[in-house]
Amino acid sequence: MSSFAPGLSFIDTHSNADTTNCKSFTFQVKPDVCVYADGASPPRARQSSCDISAAEVVIEFKWEPHHNPFYTPASGPSPTLPFVSETDKAMDTLGQITSYTAAQLGAQYRTHAFSILIVYDQAYIIRWDREGATVSSAIKYNEEPHLADFFHRY
Numbered sequence: 001m002s003s004f005a006p007g008l009s010f011i012d013t014h015s016n017a018d019t020t021n022c023k024s025f026t027f028q029v030k031p032d033v034c035v036y037a038d039g040a041s042p043p044r045a046r047q048s049s050c051d052i053s054a055a056e057v058v059i060e061f062k063w064e065p066h067h068n069p070f071y072t073p074a075s076g077p078s079p080t081l082p083f084v085s086e087t088d089k090a091m092d093t094l095g096q097i098t099s100y101t102a103a104q105l106g107a108q109y110r111t112h113a114f115s116i117l118i119v120y121d122q123a124y125i126i127r128w129d130r131e132g133a134t135v136s137s138a139i140k141y142n143e144e145p146h147l148a149d150f151f152h153r154y
Contacts, residue, residue, distance in 0.1 A: 005151040009036045010059075013050040021053045021107045029103045031115075033059035035151075053107035057154070058100050059116040062093055068119040069094035072138050083135075093117070101128045114154075116147070123147045 010033055017028035034050050035057035052058075062068065069090040071082060084094065097117055104113050105128065112129040122138040125147070141147045 004148065005035075005154070007038055008056065008151065008154065009038075010034075011036060016049045018050040018052045018103070021051070022103050025099075025103065027099060029100055031055075031058040031100050032061045035059065052100070052103050055104055057114050057116060058097075058104060059118065060093075060097050060100070062117070062119045064089070065120050066090065067093045068122070069097075069117075070124060070135055070138070093119075097126070098133075101126075101133075105130070114150075116150075125150055 012032070013030060013034045014032040015030070017030035022029040029052055030050050034052070034055040036051075036054055037056045066087060067089045069085055071085045084090075097115055101113055101115055104110075112127055115126045115128065117124045117126060118141070121140060121142060123141045124138060125136040127134045136146075139146045
């Protein structure tokens with residue numbers, strides 16, 4: 001990964017919650033992947049633990065399309081159609097990624113944070129700040145280089 005995303009380490013944290021920074025939360029903060037800067041992970045992350053206070057980018061994977069919180073009609077985006085899907089599974093996903101970012105922004109002195117949501121064969125780059133989120137269009141990461149470009153330039 002070092003040639004693909006210089007200066008970044010991708011750590012599988014899906015089974016290990018951040019129990020240091022988030023112990024007072026009523027939910028577990030355990031994103032699927034935490035991305036750390038400088039190619040050197042924090043000591044706890046080497047053991048696949050999540051350290052949300054040091055994470056640069058959080059990545060969450062969902063394998064079923066009905067977990068996708070962002071709705072894009074086949075005809076493309078429309079100002080008259082809803083962008084957020086309101087199904088239970090989609091709202092659960094949206095709540096999950098929002099809570100991870102809230103924990104990250106609360107643990108770090110940042111003006112914004114990025115996260116990646118990958119749902120089946122599509123990826124979304126999300127830029128979060130204290131006002132809300134800006135979501136990219138769906139990226140077919142097997143066909144388009146945008147996700148790779150994001151990490152290469154991060």
